[in-house]
Amino acid sequence: MSQSVMNVKEQKKWFDSLKNKLEQIYIPHKEPWKQSGFSGPEGRWVKCRKPIADCIEKSGTFLDIGCANGYLLECILKWTEERNLNIIPFGLDLSEKLVVLAKERLPEYKGNFFIGNAWEWNNPMRFDYVRTEIVYVPECLQKQYIERIISLYLKKNGILLVTEYRSRRDDINKPWIDKMLCDWGFNINKQVSGFYDNKELTRVWVLSKRQTI
Numbered sequence: 001m002s003q004s005v006m007n008v009k010e011q012k013k014w015f016d017s018l019k020n021k022l023e024q025i026y027i028p029h030k031e032p033w034k035q036s037g038f039s040g041p042e043g044r045w046v047k048c049r050k051p052i053a054d055c056i057e058k059s060g061t062f063l064d065i066g067c068a069n070g071y072l073l074e075c076i077l078k079w080t081e082e083r084n085l086n087i088i089p090f091g092l093d094l095s096e097k098l099v100v101l102a103k104e105r106l107p108e109y110k111g112n113f114f115i116g117n118a119w120e121w122n123n124p125m126r127f128d129y130v131r132t133e134i135v136y137v138p139e140c141l142q143k144q145y146i147e148r149i150i151s152l153y154l155k156k157n158g159i160l161l162v163t164e165y166r167s168r169r170d171d172i173n174k175p176w177i178d179k180m181l182c183d184w185g186f187n188i189n190k191q192v193s194g195f196y197d198n199k200e201l202t203r204v205w206v207l208s209k210r211q212t213i
């Protein structure tokens, strides 16, 4: 399906197919990081996901868009507690089945998990931190998606953490999306990378609402 323009029916088909595909891949796994779509050992997960926690500098609310089974949120809580930060976790996911697993993983916060599509979700509140990837929407909607999150999901001084994840098989010459974010007019305040076996597998870009809009 061409992604240059998509009508609402085509968009629905795109999101339904993504949800069904990811549920089939994630849910059968036993290891919690694999149930969050990460293939590989736990040590690699830590190297590739801790850079997100490293971008959190103050206590507050944190929304993980695409929270899957909630394991990233569980890790973010642990990694930020080590620095005496108090993070209140929130999660949003397309998949009802994954949200059930996330609520079981973090029962204390079960009221903070939502089933919904970030492209059209009516957020009940604004957040200090929001994490997302641009691949959660079709290419033709990606710029608008980032604009939408910054203007509707973030508090006045809120921070958006845009992440890009790579597998070890990916071509190292493939451009990261930061150039595209800059071409779209977003100001990147900071970039943090995650390495494993000397290969850069994660980039996190810190975008602040104040400087961007």
Ligand SMILES: C[S@@+](CC[C@H](N)C(=O)[O-])C[C@H]1O[C@@H](n2cnc3c(N)ncnc32)[C@H](O)[C@@H]1O
Binding pocket: 018, 019, 022, 036, 037, 038, 049, 064, 065, 066, 067, 068, 069, 072, 092, 093, 094, 095, 098, 116, 117, 118, 119, 135, 136, 137
């Ligand atoms: C790779 S997992 C991310 C897990 C974890 N948050 C992390 O960063 O490692 C991607 C998750 O995003 C969810 N997702 C994809 N598109 C979405 C959308 N438009 N709205 C909400 N959730 C979405 C998928 O269902 C899947 O559970």
